[in-house]
Amino acid sequence: MILTRLRHELDNLSKSERRIAEVILADPEAAVHATTAEIARQAEVSDPMISRLCRGLGCKGFPEFKVQLAQNLAKNTSYVTRSVSINDDADTYVNKLISANQGALEYLRKELSSATIEEAVATLDQAKRIEIFGMGGCSSIAQDAQHKLFRLGTPTIAYEDNLKQRMAAAAADADSVIMFISFTGRTHATVETAETAKASGAKVIAITDPNSPLAEVCDLVITSGSELEDTTIYVPMTTRIMILTIVDILATGLALKRSPEIDEHLKKIKESLDHTKAEKR
Numbered sequence: 001m002i003l004t005r006l007r008h009e010l011d012n013l014s015k016s017e018r019r020i021a022e023v024i025l026a027d028p029e030a031a032v033h034a035t036t037a038e039i040a041r042q043a044e045v046s047d048p049m050i051s052r053l054c055r056g057l058g059c060k061g062f063p064e065f066k067v068q069l070a071q072n073l074a075k076n077t078s079y080v081t082r083s084v085s086i087n088d089d090a091d092t093y094v095n096k097l098i099s100a101n102q103g104a105l106e107y108l109r110k111e112l113s114s115a116t117i118e119e120a121v122a123t124l125d126q127a128k129r130i131e132i133f134g135m136g137g138c139s140s141i142a143q144d145a146q147h148k149l150f151r152l153g154t155p156t157i158a159y160e161d162n163l164k165q166r167m168a169a170a171a172a173d174a175d176s177v178i179m180f181i182s183f184t185g186r187t188h189a190t191v192e193t194a195e196t197a198k199a200s201g202a203k204v205i206a207i208t209d210p211n212s213p214l215a216e217v218c219d220l221v222i223t224s225g226s227e228l229e230d231t232t233i234y235v236p237m238t239t240r241i242m243i244l245t246i247v248d249i250l251a252t253g254l255a256l257k258r259s260p261e262i263d264e265h266l267k268k269i270k271e272s273l274d275h276t277k278a279e280k281r
Contacts, residue, residue: 002068003028005057017053019043024069032070033099036062063106067238070100097237104238108225108245120220121253123203124149127177130156133165133193134181137236141181141243148251151269153262162189169193172202179205181243183226183236185212194218207243222246 006021013021020043024031031039039062040047054065088096124130130149134142139160146158159165172178178197182190185208194217197204206218208226215221225242255262 002057002059002065002072009057013053013056016043016045016049017056020045020050020053028069028072032066033095060107061110063103063110066103067100067107070096070103100238101241104225104242105245108223108242111223111225112246112249113222116220116222117249117253120205120222120250121257123177123205123220124154124250124254125257127154127203128175129172130154130177130179131168131172132156132158132179132181133160133168133190134158135160135162135165135187135190137240138181138183138243141240141247144244145179145181145247145251148247149254151266152251152254152258153265162193165189165193166196169197169202170200172197172200174201174203176200176202177205178202180208180214180218181224182206182208182212182214183224183239183243185209185214185226187214190214191217207246 003025006025010018010021010025020039023039023042036047036050039050043049050062054060054062057065059065059068132142132145132149134140134145139158142158142160146156150156157168159168169178176197178194180190180194185191185206191213194204194206194214198217198219203220204218205220205222206214207222208214208224210221210223224239224246226236226239255266
C-alpha cells in the first residue's frame with residue numbers, strides 16, 4: 001500500500017522529500033485532491049521534487065501516486081470502485097471519483113505516445129472500412145467510437161456480439177482496419193477474433209492493456225491505462241474515461257488530417273440535423 005511504503009521510507013528520504021512526505025501523511029485525503037503546486041508550496045520545495053519522490057515510491061509521477069493514494073484510503077472495499085469506501089457520504093465519493101478521474105487523465109497525458117497516436121490516425125486515414133469491436137462494458141465505448149468516426153468519410157461499424165465480430169474478422173481484407181477496445185485484453189474470444197482479423201490481412205489496432213495477450217496479436221497498441229484499475233473486480237470507471245478520451249483524440253486527429261476537405265462534409269451533416277431541434281428561447 002502506498003501510505004505504508006511512504007511511512008517505511010520516511011527515514012531514507014532527503015530533507016526535501018521528507019517534508020513532502022510529512023505534508024501528505026498529515027492529511028492524505030487532502031493530498032488526493034491537491035495539485036503538485038499546492039503540495040510543493042506546503043512543503044516549501046520545488047515542483048520537480050514531488051515527481052522525484054513519487055518515482056522513488058514506484059510511481060511514474062504524481063497523478064499515478066494520487067490514484068494509488070485514493071485506492072489506499074478505501075479501507076472498507078467497495079465492489080463499485082476501489083476509489084471509494086462503503087461508508088462514504090455523497091460529498092466524499094463525488095470528490096474522490098472526480099479526483100481519481102483527474103489523476104487518471106494526468107497519467108494518460110504522460111503515458112500516451114504521440115508517435116503511436118500519429119501512426120493510428122494515419123492507419124485509420126488509409127482505411128476503406130473501419131470496424132470497431134467491443135464486448136461487455138466496452139460495447140458502449142465501441143458505439144461511441146463509431147458515432148465519432150463514421151462522420152469522417154470512411155464507412156464505420158461497431159460490433160458487440162462476438163459471433164458477428166468473428167464473421168466480420170474473417171471477411172476483412174487489407175483495406176480494413178479493425179479496432180479492438182478491451183479493458184483487460186485477456187478475453188479468449190477477443191484474442192481469437194483478433195488472430196482471425198490478422199490472418200485475413202486487416203490492420204489491427206487495440207486500445208487495451210499493453211501487456212495483455214490481445215496486445216501481442218495486434219499491429220498497433222494504445223494503452224488503455226487499465227493498470228490503474230482492476231477491471232476484473234470493480235466497475236471500470238477511470239479506465240472507461242481514459243479510453244473515451246483516447247477515442248476523442250483519434251477522432252480529432254483524423255478530422256484534422258482530413259481538413260479542410262472534410263469540413264464541408266461535416267457542415268452538411270450538421271445542417272441535416274438543424275430542423276430536428278426546437279429553437280432556443
